[in-house]
Amino acid sequence: xxxQLISGALALSMLLGSAAAFSDxxxxxxxxxxxxxNNLEIMQGEGGDxxxxxxxxxxxxxxxxxxxxxxxxxxxxxxxxxxxxxxxYSHWAAGYINAAVKQTTIRDRQIIxxxxxxxxxxxxxxSYGEVCTMLLRMLGYTVEDVGPFWPNDYIAKAEAxxxxxxxxxxxxxxxxxxxxxxxxxxxxxxxxxxxxxxxLMHSVASNxxxxxxxxxxxxxxxxxxxxxxxxxxxxxxINRPMEGTLDxxxxxxxxxxxxxxxxxxxxxxxxxxxxxxETVDVKQARVDSLESEGGQKYKVPRKTQVVLDGExxxxxxxxxxxxxxxxxxxxxxxxxxxxxxxxxEGAESGAFVYGTAASGNIPQGxxxxxxxxxxGREEIKKYDLVTVNPETRTVTVSDRRxxxxxxxxxxxxxxxxxxxxxxxxxxxxxxxxxxxxxxxHNDKVxxxxxxxxxxxxxxxxxxVSGAMVGVYTKKNGTDVTxxxxxxxxxxxxxxxxxxxxxxGQMVSVTGGTDGKIYLSRYNMSSRISGDxxxxxxxxxxxxxxxxxxxxxxxADKAPVxxxxxxxxxxxTVKSGEIRTTLTDTSGNVIGIVLNDVTGYGWQYGIASINxxxxxxxxxxxxxxxxxxxxxxxxxxxxxxxxNDDGEYASAKKTYQVLSTPSGMSGPVGIPRGMDQYxxxxxxxxxxxxxxxxxxxxxAFDASDGVKTRDGYYPLQKDIGVYVSDxxxxxxxxxxxxxxxEFTLYADAKPEDGGMIRMIIxx
Numbered sequence: 063x064x065x066q067l068i069s070g071a072l073a074l075s076m077l078l079g080s081a082a083a084f085s086d087x088x089x090x091x092x093x094x095x096x097x098x099x100n101n102l103e104i105m106q107g108e109g110g111d112x113x114x115x116x117x118x119x120x121x122x123x124x125x126x127x128x129x130x131x132x133x134x135x136x137x138x139x140x141x142x143x144x145x146x147x148x149x150x151y152s153h154w155a156a157g158y159i160n161a162a163v164k165q166t167t168i169r170d171r172q173i174i175x176x177x178x179x180x181x182x183x184x185x186x187x188x189s190y191g192e193v194c195t196m197l198l199r200m201l202g203y204t205v206e207d208v209g210p211f212w213p214n215d216y217i218a219k220a221e222a223x224x225x226x227x228x229x230x231x232x233x234x235x236x237x238x239x240x241x242x243x244x245x246x247x248x249x250x251x252x253x254x255x256x257x258x259x260x261x262l263m264h265s266v267a268s269n270x271x272x273x274x275x276x277x278x279x280x281x282x283x284x285x286x287x288x289x290x291x292x293x294x295x296x297x298x299x300i301n302r303p304m305e306g307t308l309d310x311x312x313x314x315x316x317x318x319x320x321x322x323x324x325x326x327x328x329x330x331x332x333x334x335x336x337x338x339x340e341t342v343d344v345k346q347a348r349v350d351s352l353e354s355e356g357g358q359k360y361k362v363p364r365k366t367q368v369v370l371d372g373e374x375x376x377x378x379x380x381x382x383x384x385x386x387x388x389x390x391x392x393x394x395x396x397x398x399x400x401x402x403x404x405x406x407e408g409a410e411s412g413a414f415v416y417g418t419a420a421s422g423n424i425p426q427g428x429x430x431x432x433x434x435x436x437x438g439r440e441e442i443k444k445y446d447l448v449t450v451n452p453e454t455r456t457v458t459v460s461d462r463r464x465x466x467x468x469x470x471x472x473x474x475x476x477x478x479x480x481x482x483x484x485x486x487x488x489x490x491x492x493x494x495x496x497x498x499x500x501x502x503h504n505d506k507v508x509x510x511x512x513x514x515x516x517x518x519x520x521x522x523x524x525x526v527s528g529a530m531v532g533v534y535t536k537k538n539g540t541d542v543t544x545x546x547x548x549x550x551x552x553x554x555x556x557x558x559x560x561x562x563x564x565x566g567q568m569v570s571v572t573g574g575t576d577g578k579i580y581l582s583r584y585n586m587s588s589r590i591s592g593d594x595x596x597x598x599x600x601x602x603x604x605x606x607x608x609x610x611x612x613x614x615x616x617a618d619k620a621p622v623x624x625x626x627x628x629x630x631x632x633x634t635v636k637s638g639e640i641r642t643t644l645t646d647t648s649g650n651v652i653g654i655v656l657n658d659v660t661g662y663g664w665q666y667g668i669a670s671i672n673x674x675x676x677x678x679x680x681x682x683x684x685x686x687x688x689x690x691x692x693x694x695x696x697x698x699x700x701x702x703x704x705n706d707d708g709e710y711a712s713a714k715k716t717y718q719v720l721s722t723p724s725g726m727s728g729p730v731g732i733p734r735g736m737d738q739y740x741x742x743x744x745x746x747x748x749x750x751x752x753x754x755x756x757x758x759x760x761a762f763d764a765s766d767g768v769k770t771r772d773g774y775y776p777l778q779k780d781i782g783v784y785v786s787d788x789x790x791x792x793x794x795x796x797x798x799x800x801x802x803e804f805t806l807y808a809d810a811k812p813e814d815g816g817m818i819r820m821i822i823x824x
Contacts, residue, residue: 069575072112073579080455082119086112086113086114086115086513086514087113087115087239087241089115090226091245092115092241092242092244092245092589095228095241095244095245095247095248096113096115096241096244098244098248098272098331099127099244099247099248100375101306101330101331102131102266102320102331103130103135103742104127104130104131104247104266105127105130105240105243105244106533107245108587108609110646112434112513112609113240113241114240115239115240115241115244116239116240116241117239117240118187118188118237118238118239118240119187119188119237119238119240119243120184120185120186120187120188121174121182121183121184121185121186121187121188121192122149122153122154122155122159122182122184122185123155123188123192124188124192124196124243125155125159125162125173125174125196126158126160126579127243127247128162128173128196128197128200128247129158129161129162129165129173129249130158130266131169131200131247131250131262131265131266132167132168132171132173132200132262132265133167133265134158134161134165134167135167135323137157137158137160137161137165138157139157139249140156140157140158140160140161140164140165140755141156141157141160143160144156144764145159145160145163145164146159146176146180146181146182147180147181147742147764147795148181148183148184148764148795149182149184150763150766150818151764152700152766152767153184153766155184159174159182159184160395162174162444164528169741171199171200171202172199172204173196173199173200174196174252181795187211187237188237188238188243189234189235189236189237189238190213190217190232190233190235190236190237190238191212191213191214191216191217191234191235191820192213192224192225192235193238193243193246194213194216194217194219194220194221195212195213195216197220197246197247197250198216198219198220198223199223200227200250200262201223201250201254201255201256201262201387202255202256202257203219203256207219207256210287211661211794213234214234215682217234223253224253225246225249225250225253226246226249227245227249228245228249229242229245229246229597230242231309233275234292250262251263251266251333251532252333259428263318263320263331263333264320266323266330266331267319267320267321267322267323267330267331268321268322268323268324268326269292269319269321269326270318270320270321271295271319272318273295273316273318274293274294274295274316274317274318274319275293275294275295275314275316275317275392275401275403276291276292276312276313276315276316276332276334277292277293277294277299277313277314277369277403278291278292278313278319278372279291279292279304279313281455282313283372285371285372286301287301289303289304290302290303290304291304291329291332292372293319294374294401294403297367297374298374299369299372299373299374302319302327302328302329303327303328303329304328304329305322305325305328305329305330306330312332312334314339314390314403314405315332315334315335315339316334316335316338316392317332317333317334317335318332318333318335319331319332320332320333321700334395338392338393338394338395338397339390339392339393340390340391340393340627341388341389341390341391341405342354342358342360342386342388342389342391342431343355343388344384344386344387344388344389345385345386346385347382347383347385348379348381349364349378349381350362350363350364352384352389356751360391360399361399361621362377362381362399362402363377364376364377364378365378366378366399366400366402367400367401367402368384368402368403369401369402369403369404370383370404371401377402381672381743384402384404386406387404387405388404389402389403389404389405390402390403390404390405392597396727407541410456412714413447413448413449413450413491413512413518414447414448415445415446415447415448415510415518415519416442416443416445416446416448416459417442417443417444417445417446418443418444418445418446422448422450423452424439424442424448424457425450425455426684427455428450428455428456428457429455429456429457430442430456430457430459431456431457431458431459432446432458432459432460432461432646432648432650433459433461433603433607433608433609433650433652434607434608434609434648435457435599435606435607435608435650437605437648437650438657441648441649442459442648443461443647443648445461445510445521445526446459446460446461446647446648447459447460447461447462447510447511447512447518447536448517449512449513458512458513459648460510460511460512460513461548461646461647461648462510462511462512462515462548462550463508463509463510463511463526463527463528463529463530463548464483464484464486464488464508464509464528464530464546464548464550464552465506465507465508465509465523465527465528465530465572465573465586466483466484466506466507466552466573467483467504467505467506467507467573467574467575467577468481468482468483468501468502468503468504468505468506468507469483469484469485469503469504469577470482470487470503471498472504475498475501475502475503476498476499476501476666477495477496477498477499478490478495478498479495481498481509481517481520483507483509483552483573484552484553484554484571484573484579485552485554485579486551486552486553487549488509488511488515488516488517489515489516489517490516490517491512491516491517491518493518493521494517494518496518497519497520497521498520500744501520501522504575504577505522506522506523506573506575507520507521507522507523508521508522508523508525508526508527508528509525509528511548513549515550517551520593521627528545529570530544530548530570530571530572530753531546531547531568531569531570531571531584531644531653532544532546532547532552532568532569532571533545533566533567533568533569533613533624534564534565534567534569534581535566536565536568537565540555540556540557540566541553541554541555542554542555542579542581544554544569544571544579544581546571547611547644547652547653548652552571552579553579554573554577554578554579555577555578556578556579556580556581557578557580560580560581560582564582565585565621565639565735566620566621566622566735566736567583567584567619567621567622568583568584568613568615568622568642568655569581569582569583569584570582570583570584584642584814585711586615586641586655587641587642589640589641589642589643590602590604590643590645590787591637592604592637593635593636593637594606594634594635594637594640594654595633595634596627596630596632596633596634596635597633601640601643601651601654602637604643604645604649604650604651605650605651606650606654607646607650607651607652608652609652610627610652610653610654611624611652611653611654612624612625612626612627612653612654612656613625613653613654613655613656613658614655614656614657614659614662614663615641615655615656615657615660615663616657616658616663616664616733616747616749617658617733617747620663620733620735620747621733621734621735621736622655622735623662623733623734623735625656625663627658628661629662630659630660631660631806631815632815635656639656639657639659640654640655640656640657641655641657642654642655643655643657643739658749661731661778661809661817662734662778662817663734664732664733664749664779664819665699665701665703665715665731665732665733665734665736666701666702666729666730666731666751666819666820667700667701667702667715667729667730667732667782667784667791667820668698668699668700668701668728668729668730668784668820669697669698669699669700669726669727669728669729669730669732669748669761670697670698670727671696671697671698671726671727672696672697672698688775696717696718697716697717697718697726697732697746698714698715698716698717699714699715699716699717699730699732699737700712700713700784700789700790700791700793701713701714701715701782702780702781702782702793703715704780704789710780710782710793712782712790712791712792713791715732715736715737716737717732717736717737717746726746726748728751729751729784729819729820729822730748730749730750730751731748731749731751731809732746732747732748732749734749735772751807751808751809751819751820752807752808752809753805753806753807754770754772754806754807754808754816754818755770755771755772755805755806756803756804756805756806757769757770757803757804757806758802758803758804759798759802761804762798768806768818770806772811772812773811773812773813774807774812775808775812775816775817775818776817776818777794777817777818778817778818778819780812781794781818781819781820781821782794782820782821783797783801783804783821783822783823784820784822784823785797785798785801785822785823786822792823794821797821797823800823801823801824802824803823803824804821804822804823804824805821805822805824806820806821807816807819807820807822
């Protein structure tokens with residue numbers, strides 16, 4: 063017998079939108095909640111088909127979620143002024159944060175509050191206590207309802223209301239993951255508010271219909287037109303147009319229909335209720351009862367309505383067609399049988415290696431996605447890993463590969479559950495164990511990884527190879543770590559000289575049979591021709607992956623620095639500003655290395671030089687000459703830098719160099735990551751800053767920009783201020799509180815895209 067009660071897990075299900083389901087979520091509750099909020103335009107993914115469920119949320123980001131979930135989509139009227147000094151009008155979330163304070167329909171809920179010093183802390187990560195507090199305030203609860211002890215009283219109340227059901231357990235000060243925040247927010251949309259009977263989910267819809275049953279969609283019933291869904295409401299069947307695509311997991315459930323706010327005739331979402339539906343495998347249907355495969359009997363009145371082939375009929379007229387079928391039995395609030403329908407049983411998803419004997423079929427009409435880019439079926443290459451998802455009608459293609467020697471396997475090399483390669487342990491999918499049956503310790507193999515990083519197949523490296531390119535990020539003696547562009551981090555031992563020469567560089571990685579990792583400088587001579595249109599997502603004629611890795615390399619042999627697309631304050635990067643591009647097996651761009659485009663590839667600070675005699679490198683006693691010494695230059699940079707905790711503080715970085723450019727001392731920029739060369743003699747490129755003027759406090763626009771005699775300059779984000787009396791850096795906020803005169807240093811004029819990179823306070 064297959065008997066299933068529809069539970070709280072299904073209560074998280076809803077339609078997915080026109081985009082594909084998120085491929086990086088394994089927990090079904092999180093995946094369903096993410097799909098719900100994405101479709102309602104409350105909480106989106108992070109590009110392509112990725113949601114980043116383990117990522118963190120800031121206070122600004124969660125405020126945006128809360129305001130949108132309360133039905134406030136347009137915040138343009140609240141963007142042009144500043145309430146909190148650290149949320150200027152130019153901040154991306156200013157409209158949402160200001161709306162939470164000022165918008166007439168939600169301001170009395172006081173869903174957000176600032177800190178004691180008047181700031182909001184938009185970029186601080188949000189804690190579990192803060193999440194519980196904001197969700198309760200969304201539901202109308204106040205301190206009088208909850209209790210005076212924050213955050214414990216708020217956490218206790220939220221958990222009593224089961225707002226955390228389906229999420230992980232957290233301590234009061236723990237940072238909440240994105241996936242769990244989605245689950246808790248959806249629970250809140252379905253929870254009863256303190257006053258009134260209108261659930262918050264109705265705020266995001268133009269209209270709603272409760273107690274509806276979703277019978278089918280055009281994907282599960284070929285008789286429906288494209289974009290239609292069929293519902294049972296009040297004793298009749300109604301076919302409605304949809305805005306997007308309903309998740310097949312909710313077909314057959316009872317719940318609430320939500321209509322789109324703009325196209326009010328179209329269904330935007332369907333939220334199932336928990337309980338009141340039972341799914342049964344029927345062995346025998348009789349005139350007055352159903353018998354399950356397990357022998358359980360269900361009494362059925364003859365007038366009970368049955369949905370069969372899109373029609374409503376009495377059970378007495380149709381029972382003879384219901385044997386050997388899986389049926390949904392729907393009960394009313396008094397647990398009386400109300401309706402019977404044939405259950406939809408969807409196809410199973412599957413993964414296979416394309417172009418091999420194990421290759422499967424790719425259904426027609428499915429959307430094919432590779433590295434976040436939609437591609438044609440003809441662009442799938444041999445040995446690409448293909449995952450078919452019938453529920454979303456998508457095909458996800460992965461060319462993530464790692465090549466190296468098998469260092470370990472458990473419980474056995476022949477059929478492992480885990481394997482170790484290049485210092486990294488990988489989980490082996492159950493169906494992939496057979497690929498290892500003829501492999502043994504130290505064999506050189508290539509692992510094929512899915513989007514979760516699990517091994518789905520493995521081949522001898524002589525048959526399939528993986529071009530491993532990444533950034534050499536760390537060394538400790540001969541131990542090295544490289545972050546590959548495909549998201550895999552590998553580590554191991556490498557030749558010491560090679561390691562020293564390549565720290566911070568883009569490298570090609572090879573795993574040797576001796577267990578070592580061999581690194582070589584990546585050849586940046588090749589690149590795709592054409593400009594990079596960031597909005598169009600193309601370089602020349604090639605598509606750029608939505609999760610493309612972007613780096614700046616501000617000088618030859620300088621380290622590469624990871625940057626975000628948001629750091630590029632223009633829509634197009636010229637071809638001449640692109641050093642190199644890296645592509646996947648289908649030619650889509652997955653990595654871009656730029657020249658000095660944003661200015662964020664430099665670490666700015668106050669530099670000073672010391673020269674000292676080093677070792678004697680030559681004697682000239684026979685000629686009566688003086689010994690020749692190797693002079694080392696010790697360069698110090700006092701700067702405002704991010705520490706291991708992700709916070710900014712004054713730091714002093716040192717460098718040993720053979721020679722230095724003129725004008726090194728004073729406000730300069732040194733390539734980020736150069737401090738990793740502290741024990742290596744190198745040539746040190748420098749970016750000289752120029753005075754942009756001296757100003758008072760009134761010249762600053764909150765923390766975003768400053769007005770000078772040359773015009774308006776934006777301030778570098780996370781800029782520090784050097785205090786010469788202290789010989790250290792402090793934050794701009796602290797400097798404004800203690801100083802009145804500021805000397806500004808820029809990298810260019812405002813009309814040339816210049817930005818204030820350094821400030822000295824007096």
